Amino acid sequence: MLTFKETQKFTQWWLWLILIAIGISPLIGIYTQLIKKEPLGDAPLSDVGLILYSIFIFATIGVFLWLTLKTEINSKGIQMNYIPFVKKEIDWKDIKTAEVVNYGFVGGWGIRWNTAYGTVYNTRGNKGVAIALKNGKKIGIGTQKEEEMQEVIEKAKKMKLI
Numbered sequence: 001m002l003t004f005k006e007t008q009k010f011t012q013w014w015l016w017l018i019l020i021a022i023g024i025s026p027l028i029g030i031y032t033q034l035i036k037k038e039p040l041g042d043a044p045l046s047d048v049g050l051i052l053y054s055i056f057i058f059a060t061i062g063v064f065l066w067l068t069l070k071t072e073i074n075s076k077g078i079q080m081n082y083i084p085f086v087k088k089e090i091d092w093k094d095i096k097t098a099e100v101v102n103y104g105f106v107g108g109w110g111i112r113w114n115t116a117y118g119t120v121y122n123t124r125g126n127k128g129v130a131i132a133l134k135n136g137k138k139i140g141i142g143t144q145k146e147e148e149m150q151e152v153i154e155k156a157k158k159m160k161l162i
Helices: 013-035 047-066 146-158
Strands: 004-009 068-073 077-083 086-091 095-102 110-115 118-122 127-133 138-142
Touching: 004 146, 013 047, 068 138, 068 146, 077 095, 077 138, 095 146, 118 127, 127 146
Parallel strands: 118 138
Antiparallel strands: 004 068, 068 077, 077 086, 095 127, 110 118, 127 138
C-alpha cells in the first residue's frame, strides 16, 4: 500500500521571536495613544491609522499561525495543501518524474516561484520532492520526512505509477 502523510507548520523559534517583537509595536501604540490618550512619537498615526496598522500586523501574525503545509501521497497521486493559499491534487498519470532532492534555500520559505524546481512550497529546510509534470510544469514540495518520502516515491516507481 502506498501511504505518506506529513503536516508542517512554521515552528522556527527565531521567526516567532521576530513576529512577537513586531506584535509588541501595535500593543504599545494602542495602550499609549488609545488608552492613555497620549500621542505616540513626534508624528503619531491617527487613531484610525493606528487601528488599521494593528489589524494588519495581527492579521500577518495570524496567517503565520494558520499556515500549514499538508502532503499526502497515496495510490491516486500526490495531494498538497498549503493552507490557506493553495490546494493541488496531482494524479500519477500526469507525473513525468518525481525525485526527492536537496533544493537548497530557494530564496526563503513559503511559496517560491521560478526556481529550478518550478514553484516550491515549503515551511523550512531544503529537502523535498521535485515533481516534473508531463505538461512541462514543475512543482517542489518540502518535507521534514525525507527518508519516508524517498521510500514512498521509490515504491511508486516500482509499481510503475511514475
